[in-house]
Amino acid sequence: xxxxxxxxxxxxxxxxxxxxxxxxxxxxxxxxxxxxxxxxxxxxxxxxxxxxxxxxxxxxxxxxxxxxxxxxxxxxxxxxxxxxxxxxxxxxxxxxxxxxxxxxxxxxxxxxxxxxxxxxxxxxxxxxxxxxxxxxxxxxxxxxxxxxxxxxxxxxxxxxxxxxxxxxxxxxxxxxxxxxxxxxxxxxxxxxxxxxxxxxxxxxxxxxxxxxxxxxxxxxxxxxxxxxxxxxxxxxxxxxxxxxxxxxxxxxxxxxxxxxxxxxxxxxxxxxxxxxxxxxxxxxxxxxxxxxxxxxxxxxxxxxxxxxxxxxxxxxxxxxxxxxxxxxxxxxxxxxxxxxxxxxxxxxxxxxxxxxxxxxxxxxxxxxxxxxxxxxxxxxxxxxxxxxxxxxxxxxxxxxxxxxxxxxxxxxxxxxxxxxxxxxx
Ligand code: NAD
Numbered sequence: 001x002x003x004x005x006x007x008x009x010x011x012x013x014x015x016x017x018x019x020x021x022x023x024x025x026x027x028x029x030x031x032x033x034x035x036x037x038x039x040x041x042x043x044x045x046x047x048x049x050x051x052x053x054x055x056x057x058x059x060x061x062x063x064x065x066x067x068x069x070x071x072x073x074x075x076x077x078x079x080x081x082x083x084x085x086x087x088x089x090x091x092x093x094x095x096x097x098x099x100x101x102x103x104x105x106x107x108x109x110x111x112x113x114x115x116x117x118x119x120x121x122x123x124x125x126x127x128x129x130x131x132x133x134x135x136x137x138x139x140x141x142x143x144x145x146x147x148x149x150x151x152x153x154x155x156x157x158x159x160x161x162x163x164x165x166x167x168x169x170x171x172x173x174x175x176x177x178x179x180x181x182x183x184x185x186x187x188x189x190x191x192x193x194x195x196x197x198x199x200x201x202x203x204x205x206x207x208x209x210x211x212x213x214x215x216x217x218x219x220x221x222x223x224x225x226x227x228x229x230x231x232x233x234x235x236x237x238x239x240x241x242x243x244x245x246x247x248x249x250x251x252x253x254x255x256x257x258x259x260x261x262x263x264x265x266x267x268x269x270x271x272x273x274x275x276x277x278x279x280x281x282x283x284x285x286x287x288x289x290x291x292x293x294x295x296x297x298x299x300x301x302x303x304x305x306x307x308x309x310x311x312x313x314x315x316x317x318x319x320x321x322x323x324x325x326x327x328x329x330x331x332x333x334x335x336x337x338x339x340x341x342x343x344x345x346x347x348x349x350x351x352x353x354x355x356x357x358x359x360x361x362x363x364x365x366x367x368x369x370x371x372x373x374x375x376x377x378x379x380x381x382x383x384x385x386x387x388x389x390x391x392x393x394x395x396x397x398x399x400x401x402x403x404x405x406x407x408x409x410x411x412x413x414x415x416x417x418x419x420x421x422x423x424x425x
Contacts, residue, residue: 070103080270085379090362104354112220115190185321225353242368267359276326276333285317388413
C-alpha cells in the first residue's frame, strides 16, 4: 500500500466492485486495477463475495484434464486445478503405463470423522474418562439430534474414544466423537456435535471443557490405491530398481520424504481444489498421517511383485465431500464432479487416491532416470518466455530456444527475445 492506513472502516460493507476501487486508490494503482479485478472474476464475483470476507475478485487457477486413468475398471477423466506445469501430464503418462496391468484398484476405510473435546484441570482423569464412557448412549443422542439430516442419510454418531493426555499443565481427558459424515467432508457437522456435547460432559463429569473441534488427522477415512507397472512400460529392471532406491531414500529420510509426499500432493490437491474441497484439511491430514509412528515417512509403498514388475500402493487420510463447503456452491466444482461421474464422497476419494499414486510414480520415474528438470523445463520455459514478454507464436519459439540453450532463465529469455525480434525485422 502506498499510503494511508490498513484500518479500513466499513470496508466489509462495500460491494466487491466498490472495495476494488477503494483498494486501487489506496494502493495508488489507478482505475485499471479495479477493472482488472472485475474482469478476472467474471461472473464469479457474487459467489466469491458469498464465500469469503472482503472479496474483491477471484484468482483463477488453470483447470486441466488428466487422461488415461483406469480406476476400478472405469475409464475416468480427471479435472485438476493447478498452476504447476507437468503435474497433469505426469498423471496421464503414469496412468497410461499401468493400463495394461488393469490400472488402479482403490478402496476406502469409511466416512468417519473425529471431533475432539478437551477437558482439563481435573485431579482424577481416570475417573473422568470412565464417567464419559458411561454416557455413551446420551452422547450418541446429543450428536444425532444435532444433525437429523445426517442421521436420515444413514450417518451420525458411531463411537466414542477417550484418551488421557499427559501435558505440560497436567493431565487432560480428550474425548473423540466418531461420526459417519456420509458424503460431507463433515467439519461443520462434527464441530456442531462437539459444541453440543461439551457442556453436557462438563455437567456429567465436573471437569471443565475447553476446545471442541474436529481433527484433521482423519485416520478413519483412509483411501487406498494400488497399481502395478509392468517392466516393459517403465523402461526395464534398472528403472524399477532406481525407483525402489528412490522410495527407500524417502522412507529413511524426512528431508526426502517431504518432497516425495509433496509430489503425491501435487496430484491430490489439484483434484481436491477442482472439486471445491478443503485443500488445507487434506494436506494437514496427509502430513500428520505420514508422521504417525513418530517419524515423517513416505505415504506410498513401492515393491517388486512376484513377476518382477513394479507395484505401488498409497494410503492416506482423505476427507472430501460432495456437499457442503464450496463444493455445492461453486458451479465449476459441480461440473467437475459431473465429469468425474462420482456419486459418493468415497468414490471421489478413491479417484484422488489413484491420482496421488500416479503422480508419485511419475515423479519417482523421472527422478530415477532423466531427472525432474528435463520434463519440467519444457513447460517451465513457456512460463519464463511469457514473463520475458513473448507474445503469440513467440512463446513456443522462445521456449524452445531456452531449452536448447540449456538455460531457462529470465535474463536469457529477454536476450533471446530481443534477438528473435531483431531477426524478424
Ligand atoms: P456443511 O455443514 O456445509 O454440510 C454438511 C451437512 O450437509 C451435513 O451436516 C448434513 O446435514 C447435510 N447433508 C446433506 N446431504 C448430505 C449427504 N449426502 N451426506 C452428508 N451430509 C449431507 O459442510 P461440512 O462438510 O460439515 O464442512 C465442510 C466445510 O467446513 C468446508 O468448507 C471446510 O473448509 C470447513 N471447515 C473445515 C475445518 C477444518 O478442516 N479444520 C474447520 C471448520 C470448517
